[in-house]
Amino acid sequence: MSFLFLSLTAVAAEETRADLLSPSGGLMFWTIVIFVLLLIVLSRFAFKPMLAAVEARERSLQEAIDAARRDREEAERVLAEHRAQLETARAEAQKMIADGRATAEKLRSDLLEQTKTQQQEMLERARRDIETEKTNAIAALRREAVDLAIAGAGKVIERNLDSDANRKLVESFLGSVTLGGKA
Numbered sequence: 677m678s679f680l681f682l683s684l685t686a687v688a689a690e691e692t693r694a695d696l697l698s699p700s701g702g703l704m705f706w707t708i709v710i711f712v713l714l715l716i717v718l719s720r721f722a723f724k725p726m727l728a729a730v731e732a733r734e735r736s737l738q739e740a741i742d743a744a745r746r747d748r749e750e751a752e753r754v755l756a757e758h759r760a761q762l763e764t765a766r767a768e769a770q771k772m773i774a775d776g777r778a779t780a781e782k783l784r785s786d787l788l789e790q791t792k793t794q795q796q797e798m799l800e801r802a803r804r805d806i807e808t809e810k811t812n813a814i815a816a817l818r819r820e821a822v823d824l825a826i827a828g829a830g831k832v833i834e835r836n837l838d839s840d841a842n843r844k845l846v847e848s849f850l851g852s853v854t855l856g857g858k859a
Contacts, residue, residue, distance in 0.1 A: 821853055824849060824852065824853060825849070828845065828846065828849040831845055
């Protein structure tokens with residue numbers, strides 16, 4: 677009996693399949709009617725909201741793309757400004773370094789020139805002091821020579837009676853003047 681049941685089920689399944697695959701006017705009519713009704717219902721209630729949602733999504737995506745493009749352009753502009761500021765800062769730093777070097781070199785040359793000037797002034801002052809001391813020493817020697825000559829003349833006058841003694845006295849005086857001038 678189970679064999680018979682299985683056979684009947686298989687035959688019924690074949691007939692049902694055969695009916696679905698064979699063209700039938702009534703089935704085609706109802707299929708088209710249901711399709712058109714479904715299309716009308718979907719177009720009124722589903723397609724418009726779905727189309728509006730797709731358009732809204734497309735607009736929001738386009739706005740997001742435009743905003744991203746604007747943000748990228750703004751970021752590029754800011755990056756260019758920062759690069760320009762960095763280059764300006766580098767140029768200013770290089771200029772400051774160059775100015776510092778130039779100032780240091782000028783200060784160094786000024787200090788060297790000032791030192792040379794002070795050295796020359798000190799040498800000139802020393803030369804003047806030496807010349808003054810030399811002049812003072814010569815004047816002192818002359819005064820002393822005059823004093824000695826006067827003293828020698830006084831001695832000669834005192835011993836004027838002896839001419840050999842006068843000669844010896846003048847020679848000793850001259851010897852003492854020559855020795856004093858060399859020393």
